[in-house]
Amino acid sequence: MNYFQKMRGGGQSPPKVGLAEVLWSWLGSFLGLAAVSLLHFNVLDQTGLMMIIGSFGASAVLIYGAIRSPLAQPRNLLGGHILSAIIGVTAFQWLGFQPWLAAAVAVSTSIALMHLTRTLHPPGGATALIAVIGGESVHNLGYLYVVIPTALGAGVMLIVALLINNISKSRRYPEFWF
Amino acid sequence: MKEIRTGELTPPDISEQDVFEAMKAVEGYIDITPGDFKEVYQTAYALAVKRLLTNLKAGNIMSKTVVSVKQEITLVQAATLLAEKKISGAPVVNSDGKLVGVVSEKDFLREMGFGATPSFMQIATHCLNNKSCMIGRLHNRTVGDIMTKPPITGKPEMAIGTISALFAERRINRLPIVDDDGLPVGVVTRTDLAHALHILGGAPKI
Numbered sequence: 364m365n366y367f368q369k370m371r372g373g374g375q376s377p378p379k380v381g382l383a384e385v386l387w388s389w390l391g392s393f394l395g396l397a398a399v400s401l402l403h404f405n406v407l408d409q410t411g412l413m414m415i416i417g418s419f420g421a422s423a424v425l426i427y428g429a430i431r432s433p434l435a436q437p438r439n440l441l442g443g444h445i446l447s448a449i450i451g452v453t454a455f456q457w458l459g460f461q462p463w464l465a466a467a468v469a470v471s472t473s474i475a476l477m478h479l480t481r482t483l484h485p486p487g488g489a490t491a492l493i494a495v496i497g498g499e500s501v502h503n504l505g506y507l508y509v510v511i512p513t514a515l516g517a518g519v520m521l522i523v524a525l526l527i528n529n530i531s532k533s534r535r536y537p538e539f540w541f
Numbered sequence: 542m543k544e545i546r547t548g549e550l551t552p553p554d555i556s557e558q559d560v561f562e563a564m565k566a567v568e569g570y571i572d573i574t575p576g577d578f579k580e581v582y583q584t585a586y587a588l589a590v591k592r593l594l595t596n597l598k599a600g601n602i603m604s605k606t607v608v609s610v611k612q613e614i615t616l617v618q619a620a621t622l623l624a625e626k627k628i629s630g631a632p633v634v635n636s637d638g639k640l641v642g643v644v645s646e647k648d649f650l651r652e653m654g655f656g657a658t659p660s661f662m663q664i665a666t667h668c669l670n671n672k673s674c675m676i677g678r679l680h681n682r683t684v685g686d687i688m689t690k691p692p693i694t695g696k697p698e699m700a701i702g703t704i705s706a707l708f709a710e711r712r713i714n715r716l717p718i719v720d721d722d723g724l725p726v727g728v729v730t731r732t733d734l735a736h737a738l739h740i741l742g743g744a745p746k747i
Contacts, residue, residue, distance in 0.1 A: 373576075374557075374574045374575070374576035374577075375557060375561065375574065375575055375576065376574070377561075377564055377570065377571055377572075377573065377574060377575065378561055378564050378565040380568075380569065380570050381568065383568070384568060384569055384570065428570065429569075429570045429572055430569060430570075431569050431570065431571055431572065432570070432572035433572070434572065435572075533568040533569070534568070534569060
């Protein structure tokens with residue numbers, strides 16, 4: 364297959380899931396995001412801290428909507444977010460004078476590190492990027508960004524995933540922990 | 542006789558549609574395309590076949606009832622025995638029961654002056670033109686005179702992958718299996734091998 368033939372694809376998409384799966388995905392992600400948002404808006408907002416970052420929306424797709432995926436397992440969820448947050452904050456602090464460079468380095472280095480540590484979790488890339496482009500409120504947190512919101516928020520979402528994803532007989536989460 | 546090429550064992554032809562249907566039967570979103578799954582499956586299958594070719598031993602597939610012939614007996618006696626048992630060859634043993642050679646149709650044909658692999662029509666033509674049929678040459682000879690020696694042998698723990706390679710390389714049809722003392726304990730024939738490969742689910746190319 365040559366370079367241009369590859370671009371035609373030719374494979375096929377996996378099948379559509381059943382209605383039950385859709386409803387469980389909806390319920391899990393609703394409750395997961397509700398939990399972190401409540402903590403964010405009702406508890407932490409007044410303190411200048413935050414609990415919610417954009418990448419959690421992406422994590423919800425995986426840990427409530429594609430729970431069999433290796434990318435959705437606890438090792439990946441926690442490892443991917445935490446490692447990427449560390450890379451993101453470091454990239455901003457060292458290279459923040461050139462935001463374009465800090466953003467690119469943060470995301471690319473996170474992906475490399477997640478691969479090397481078997482913690483690949485796509486939302487981790489967003490977590491690293493947010494550390495650079497998230498504005499004053501994020502920058503002021505420094506390395507606290509790794510703990511709150513990143514680790515704490517991912518932890519709360521994980522607890523909701525464990526509680527909701529195991530109710531149905533045909534669903535099981537996680538496939539593995541570490 | 543064509544060669545057996547175990548390297549060409551292919552998995553049953555699973556289609557992407559089969560994978561797609563199977564994925565539908567499993568609840569939840571499976572994070573892989575049917576094409577990738579098929580690729581993983583085929584690779585895993587090839588590995589499984591390779592493992593079985595290594596793990597399945599001569600001892601598991603050989604015919605254990607060995608008809609062996611003594612090297613002192615005459616060719617007429619040997620031919621009678623092979624004809625009776627409806628086999629085309631047998632291990633040859635000495636007076637201690639140790640394997641010393643293998644005798645088969647090929648050896649008889651060679652002795653009759655036909656070369657090792659004549660077709661039936663060659664033999665028929667020859668016999669029709671020469672009334673003696675050259676069978677006379679076989680009188681007063683013993684199995685020890687015409688057998689193939691030294692015999693190519695295997696041990697019961699020989700893997701079937703190795704055996705099929707041996708069949709192909711040495712152009713033989715049966716492999717006597719001997720124990721540590723050189724006593725015959727069984728024979729693996731091409732048929733035995735074909736059965737074993739068939740059980741593995743591959744398409745043995747014989």
